[in-house]
Amino acid sequence: MSDTVAGLLAEIADVGRDPQRGGYSRLVHSSAEHELREWFVAHAERRGLEVEVDRNGAIWAWHAPGGSRDDAVVTGSHLDSVPGGGAYDGPLGVVAALVAVDLLRERGALGERPLAVTVFPEEEGSRFGVACLGSRLMTGAISPDRARALTDVDGRTFAEVVAAGGLDPERLGPDREALGRMAAFVEVHVEQGRGLVDLDRPIAVASSILGHGRWRVSITGEGNHAGTTLMADRRDPMVATGRLVAAIRDLARRHPGARATVGRLVPTPGGTNVIASRVDAWVDVRHPDDVVTNVVVEQIREAASLLAAEEGCAATMVEESFSPTVDFDAGLRDSLAATLGDAPVLGTGAGHDAGILKDHVPTAMLFVRNPTGVSHAPGEHVDDADAEEGAGALADALEHLLQLGADSRT
Incomplete structure (x- = not known):
């Protein structure tokens, strides 16, 4: 049997x-x-x-x-x-x-x-x-x-x-x-x-x-002490990343059938009482039409640069994989x-x-x-x-x- x-x-x-x-x-x-x-x-x-x-x-x-x-x-x-x-x-x-x-x-x-x-x-x-x-x-x-x-x-x-x-x-x-x-x-x-x-x-x-792919967004700022750095003096990539996560959701909703997900965040150095110097976020984007997928990705790239700059940070976005x-x-x-x-x-x-x-x-x-x-x-x-x-x-x-x-x- x-x-x-x-x-x-x-x-x-x-x-x-x-x-x-x-x-x-x-x-x-x-x-x-x-x-x-x-x-x-x-x-x-x-x-x-x-x-x-x-x-x-x-x-x-x-x-x-x-x-x-x-x-x-x-x-x-x-x-x-x-x-x-x-x-x-x-x-x-x-x-x-x-x-x-x-x-x-x-x-x-x-x-x-x-x-x-x-x-x-x-x-x-x-x-x-x-x-x-x-x-x-x-x-x-x-x-x-x-x-x-x-x-x-x-x-x-x-x-x-x-x-x-x-x-x-x-x-x-x-x-x-x-x-x-x-x-x-x-x-x-x-x-x-x-x-x-x-x-x-x-x-x-x-x-x-x-069609779907994965991209890594890296937002860099200035690492510093959580207790001694005034809020007005911070260049915090975690704040920029948080704003970006919400923006990615909203961008995907503008395109029927699109799905965009941030499922992983890695702050550096990752201490509780430390302002991060860099945050890496992995973004998964999908849509039946590859042209639309690419449009969503470019909109996320633009949003990352804008939101990072508003927090005194810089952003890069690199493709890790894409499948049509x-x-x-x-x-x-x-x-x-x-x-x-x-x-x-x-x-x-x-x-x-x-x-x-x-x-x-x-x-x-x-x-x-x-x-x-x-x-x-x-x-x-x-x-x-x-x-x-x-x-x-x-x-x-x-x-x-x-x-x-x-x-x-x-």
């Missing part, structure tokens, strides 16, 4: 729990994420899958009975999380893939065509600031030099961290061989919203991903929706590795109902019955794609 999604998720339920924030903190190359990677490898090998780690740290678990890994159908997701994230964002797609392999084997539907389950590293970008870093490296969407130079909050570079994890940082970068052997990629993910709740359906097929609006492969989307009994088609505002792969590989996503509508937080949830249905839907989708390839070779 195959494992269940609920049973496999229960096995990792204590890994990376965050007692301070609640939920889970499983940053890339942390001890928690390494434990999850080892857990995945053990389950893959138990299923007779051949495991390899590519130059960028993605894990591949292969069913390739003929020895060839060309023209492969691929599924999977990620195991890292945002700080204090939920239990399903990422792991649901990995666990559903393992269960789907079990279901295909029970059906006698694995066949001779290669099938792989993959785990991408640093999808969330929570440690090094760039979302989908593993898939961006694979596709060439980020340069290896820039990736190697990225730093975490402790000042450790990505190159140093991956080297400590056993990878050669000099080999990071585009992997045309890996991309070339993928015939299709399908990712299961918890829905990060209430679309399926409103439709009263357990599964949907993705249509698109909003993604429309998934229409033929694959419609084919899978029909295979899954006319499953509804939904867009999403959340980024995924599938969106990075889209320009290189026919790509699709399946969403599983989230009754709370909450994601990137401890309230994220999937009912056990829906989780199992998601794995079954993935197995149906993979069987359909495997058969398409088999038919094309006869």
